Amino acid sequence: MNKRQFFKTGILGIGALLVSSKLKALEYYPTKPGTKWAVVFSTWCGSSRDAGVWISEGMDGIADVFDVRENPDISKYKNIVIGGSIRSSKVSDEMQQFIANNKSELRGKVRGLFAVCGNMMQPPTNEQTNSLIDNHLAKLCGVENVPSKVFLGRVTYGLMDESSRQMLQGFNMPEYDNLKRAECMAFGKEIKSSV
Ligand SMILES: Cc1cc2nc3c(=O)[nH]c(=O)nc-3n(C[C@H](O)[C@H](O)[C@H](O)COP(=O)(O)O)c2cc1C
Structure with missing residues (x-):
């Protein structure tokens, strides 16, 4: 291989890597x-990313898991789970x-909805399900009576932006770290068995 070919191959290789890393995201989980399931989550510091992956694991790994900021094309999926972390009682703007x-x-x-919140470290009750799922996420999605779950999440100051940390x-x-893989997996199983 001469010098010119070497550089050409190198540049093509780097280009391919950049393209595939943009398109693949969490697909390596x-x-x-050929899955027909997707979990789309929104997060600031990662709790809902882990919840999303663990929900998929509870469904025996049948779902592709996407961060909403990837703006995934969901047209090829038949079954979608939507969830996100909560700040000021809402999921992210994205x-x-x-x-x-x-x-x-x-x-x-939409086959399932979830929210991940702090709830002052108290176990979620119907009040959180009403405010975060029924009157928020379900309304945004225009659905009723799909399996839903509010999980407790985490606070990791080192991952937070300055103003949120100060707040x-x-x-x-x-x-704290109150997110439980077993609870997320159980919810995944519940969703899968509901279809
Ligand atoms: C700025 C800020 C606002 C928050 N607002 C709420 C809230 O309104 N209700 C609640 O229960 N938890 C609230 N939390 C706690 C988060 O929902 C919780 O830490 C969650 O696990 C964060 O998810 P993430 O790791 O995916 O970002 C807030 C946390 C921060 C940093």
Whole structure:
């Protein structure tokens, strides 16, 4: 291989890597080929990413898992699970926008909804299900009575932007980790068996 060919091959290789890393995202997490399931999550510091992956694991890895910021094309999926972390009682603007942009594509496909919140480290009750799922995420998606779950999440100060960190520390909030893989997997099984 001469010098020119060497550089050409190198540049093509790097280009291919950049393209594939943009398109593949979380597809390398355990999943089944030709899946008709997708989990789309929104997160700031990662709790909902882990919840999304663990929900898919509970479904025996049948779902592709996407961060909503990838703006995934969901047209090839028949079954979609939507969920996100909560700040100021809402999912992220990106998730709200994604749902609005995909309203017609989501119609008849939403099989499960989840929210991940702090809830002052208290176990979620019907109140959180009502406010975060029934009166928020379900309304955004235009669905009723799909399997849903509110999980407790995490606070990791080192991952947080400065103003959020100051806000939470102003409440004397300690770091915590209340997200449970077993609960996420159980919810995945519930969703799968509901279809
Ligand atoms: C700025 C900020 C606002 C928050 N607002 C709420 C809230 O309104 N209700 C709640 O239960 N938890 C709230 N939380 C806690 C988060 O929902 C919780 O830490 C969650 O696990 C974060 O998810 P993430 O790791 O995916 O970003 C808030 C956290 C931050 C940093």
